[in-house]
Amino acid sequence: MRCAETGYNLEIDLSRGSIERVETDPRLTELHLGGQGTAAKIIWDRVPPETEPFSPDNLIIFSSGLLNCTPVPGANRCIVNTISPQTNLFVNSMLGGYFGTEMKYAGYDRIIIRGKSPNLVYLWINNDKVEIRDASHLQGKGAMETQGILQAELDASAQVAAIGLAGENRVYGASIEHASSAAARMAGVVMGDKRLKAIAIRGTKDINVAHPIELWGLCEPKYKSIADDPENGDPMRLDPSNDAWHMENFAWGNARERRRGYFTEDVYKNDVTTTDKARLRWVGCYNCPKMCKQMLELEDGRKFFTKCFNRLIYMMAAYVEDFSFSYEMLARTTQYGMDGFATPQLLAFAVELYEAGVLTNEDLPDFPADNAERFFYLLDITVRREGFVGDALADGVYWAARKIGRGAEKxxxxxxxxxxxxPLKLGKVNFPYYLMYATGEKMSITQIEGSYPQAPEPDLEKRKKLVEGWEAAPERFKKWFLEWEPRVDPSIEESVNITDWNEMMHYVDDSIGTCAWLSSFRGQFGCRPAYHMYNLPEFISYASGFELDTDKLWKIAARNRTLVRAINNRRGLRRIDEAPPADHWKIREHEKEQAYLDGYYAFKGWTNEGIPTKETLNKLGLDYVSEDFIQRGILTSDGGEIREG
Amino acid sequence: MKGEKKKVKLIKVNLDKCIACRACELACSAFHAKPKYSSINPARSRIRLVMDVLNDEYVPIRATEYTKSECVGRQIFTINGKEYSECSFCGASCPSRDLFREPDSGLPLKCDMCEDELGHEPKCVKVCTVGALVYEEYEEEVNEEVKEKEKQIALEMGLKSLLDKYGAQRLLDNFVRMSRKG
Structure with missing residues (x-):
């Protein structure tokens, strides 16, 4: 009997119309812990670097975290992985809500989709009965609207993940929407390319756990402790001081301007009254006592969820100082299925191009003068790939700049x-952050940072208090944090360790399905995450039956992290690509930055080009990667690197 | 007439407080699994969150009695412009639907307030940290006269239905046979 996992993958080939239920090897779970870890292994095995992202041979994998459907509160993430047409690299994306858990109750740990359907289709997975169905009636429908239509047609209890018009039109920033959650960072475009409008799932099967009494004993008190703990959950959910911080420290427009002192009493009132008026309810994800997301309703009855800081960012990007504008944008982008992180940046970039004269009235006929109307206009042409500009913007800022040309690149x-x-523009380089931006492969700092505080605590007494109960931190970090004085750069050793710990926690979450607001992202604020490297082994062992301790868990996370790096190395990622945005910090220290990067590569056991060496790979049980690297000439036969020229 | 006291157990539901986490379902199915907590399956839960996420509707319903036939109630309620049948929020395990039936056997499920967990509130309440489900216990005095009358009515109703179904002679034969057996 398999515990915590179902032991089955659902393999769908949309070109052939084939559906297979395939039993999986439990050893693979012990090596990668499911979720993104196992998905990375599948992508390594089955998507060679020659496979283009828009090839039918590209896979898109929806994985349910290993701890989903066990009593562990806050474990519910569905991780979505594929190869992105925007980057030609591995995609790290995820959904909260109920989709990943329903998948497991239906009897599958992951859904692996290959091929490309000739017509728009959706999947209907009702336990063992799986069908590829015609979705012509859903063409052009909103991502949320589609969920409602399929629930009405199939089963009110079905959980649906769907793309909107953006995904259908292969817009690179398309999201996959589900209930209160959305899979951002380039996942929706591949679903759209495969002509897959939606996946609807209904599951009524058991998930077994290995040590029931012990696991329940650990989990039951966790519900209350997580619910009551202000150091867990999304701190942005209802805290005007947090809104103030983001609106004054994140940059407005096309990531250009910080507006100190912006959040006045009037802004505060606009924030609270607009939001209170629109709010229907705070909601949580599956089996989590935190309520991090809210459903808002506009006067005309349109409803949508806000999450993270997306309710601030549209007004900041557009310079429209009214929360109701952000809410209008969210109502529209949720139905279109557009990424809440990339879209505001993309639209602000286009406005800036227009203001700079790079784009003209000829490019943008009838372009409005009003900032809000401009965003609506640009959103519509992007989602529909209308005209030269809409088609260019649909490929994201980087490619749009190159397609438009005329100096748009700058x-x-x-x-x-x-x-x-x-949109963060800061003063002086923060070296752990330099490393995370440079070497991260999750394409968003929020998916990499998170366990170690961003800045030193100036008050020594407060510092001591933070360290005293800091169960999540390995000892060396406590010492470093205690000694960390303001305006002092953490050393190379400290910085590489901080980066390593931060990213390892995310790789753990992405395998087991726990929410980053309870673990990998949350520890940096207050140092009291509900889950960490020291208590998770027990939860995972009790649920799955695998023997695990902190060292083993760390090694699995390192294996998964290295495998993602290897997938990207094989697709061409090298040191030259590892750079934060050039103006992320005003004052740069290039030599010192490169020394830190050298230090990080050395710490990781990677070559000077950022490629894991044979020794590193083999130590992690990734011998098949080193063999492939040597065969392809990415590493020399002695396991070192091949230098260009 | 002085009556005896009986303990009444109650779960109050505040729909406005529900955050749609469905921990109630998970905990219930875990508690009633055999061995206890060994498996999770909301389809086996005796409390279900009937929900429509896109319309902000979340109603936790506990499994009540088993009924062997559908009821005749066919009222339609309109809430916030959306129509619901009388079945929508009914807790009965009934032949008209799959709700509150074991997914494998089809046997009915009924909330037992986690009775073998002595001195503790039911698991669904325990994990509902937002107070959407609140457990209450109180003692109620049972009036003996009313109790006797109720017993008599129940007896007569039962006998009447048996008489209607099997006839007086068959009922009498069986009554005599079973009485002899002691």
Whole structure:
């Protein structure tokens, strides 16, 4: 009997119309812990670097986290992985809500989709009965609207993930929407390319756990402790001081301007009254006592969810100082299925091009003068790929700048590895952050940072208090944090360790399905995450039956992280690509930055080009990767690197 | 007439407080699994969150009695412009639907307030940290006269239905046979 997982994959080939239920090897779960880890292994095995992202041979994999459907509160993530047409690299994306858990109750740990359907279709998975169905009646329908239509047609209890018009039109920033959640960062475009409008799932099967009494004993008190703990959950959910911080420290427009002192009493009132008036309810994800998302309703009855800081970012990107504008944008982008991180940046970039004269009235006929109307206009042409500009913008900032030309490239100043970043423009380099931006492969800093505080705590007493109960931190980090004085750069050793720990926690979450607001992202604020490297082994062992301790868990996370790097190395990722946006910090220290990067590569056991060595790979049980690297000439036969020229 | 006291157990539901986490379903199915907590399956839960996420509707319903036939109630309720049948929020395990039936056997499920968990509130309440489900216990005095009358009515109703179904002679024969057996 398999515990915590179902032991089955659902393999769908949309070209052939074939559906297979395939039993999986439990050893693979012990090596990768399911979720994104196992998906990375499948992508390594089955999507060679010659496969183009828009090839039918590209896979899109929806994985349910290993701890989903066990009593572990907050484990519910569905991780979505594929190869992106925007970057030609691995995609890290995820959904909260109920989709990943329903998949498991239907009897599948993951859904692996290959091929490409000739016509728009959707999947209907009702336990063992799986059908590829015609979706012509859903063509052009909103991503949320589609969920409602399919629930009415199939089963009110079905959980649906759907793309909107953006995904159908292969817009690179298309999201996959489900209930209160959305899979951002370039997943929706591949679903659209495969002509897959939606996946609807209904599951009524059991998930077994290995040590029931022990696991329940650990989990039951966790519901209350998580619910009551202000150091867990999304701190942005209802805290005007947090809104103030983001609106004053994140940059407005095309990631250009910080507006200190912006959040006045009037702004506060606009924030609270507009939001209170529209709010129907705070909601949580599956089996999580936190309520991080809210459903808002506009006067005309349109409803949508807000999550994270997306309710601030549209008004900031457009310079429209009214929360109701952000809500209008969210109502529209949720139905279109557009990424809440990339879209505001993309539209602000286009407005800037127009204002700079790079785009003209000829490019944008009847372009409005009003900032809000401009965003609506640009959103519509992007989602529909209308005209030269709409078609260019649909490929994201990086490619749009190059398609438009005329000097547009210099306005693309806030992308890394061709992906739009959060609009942060700061003063002096923060070295752990330099490393995370440079070497991260999740394409968003929020998916990499998170366990170690961003800045030193100036008050020594407060510092000591934070460290005293900091169960999540390995000892060395406590010492470093205690000694970290303001305006002092963490050393190379500290910085590489901080980066390593931060990213390892995310790789753990992405395998087991726990929400980053309870673990990998949350520890940096307050140092009290509900889940961490020291308590998770017990949860995972009790649920799955695998023997696990902190060292083993860390090694699995390192294996998964290295495998994602290897997939990207094989697709061409090298040191030259590892750079934060050029103006992320005003004052740069290039030599020092490169020394830190050298330090990180050395710490990781990677070559000077950022490629894991044979020794590193083999130590992690990734011998098949080193063999492939040597065969392809990415590594020399002695396991070192091959230098260009 | 002085009556005896009986303990009444109650779960109050506040729909406005529900955050749609469905922990109630998970905990219930875990508690009633055999061995206890060994498996999770909301389809086996005796409490279900009937929900329509896109319309902000979340109603936790607990499994009540088993009925062997559909009821005749066919009222339609309109809430916020959306129509619901009388069945929508009914807790009965009935032949008209799959709700509150074991997914494998089809046997009916009924909330037992987690009775073998002595001195504790039901699991669904325990994990509902937002107070959408609140457990209450109180003692109610049972009036003996009313109790006797109720017993008599129940007896007569039962006998009447048996008489209607099997006839007086067959009922009498069986009554005599079973009485002899002691």
């Amino acid at each position: 306005y693309d100043h806030n992308t890394t590895k061709k992906v739009e970043q959060v």
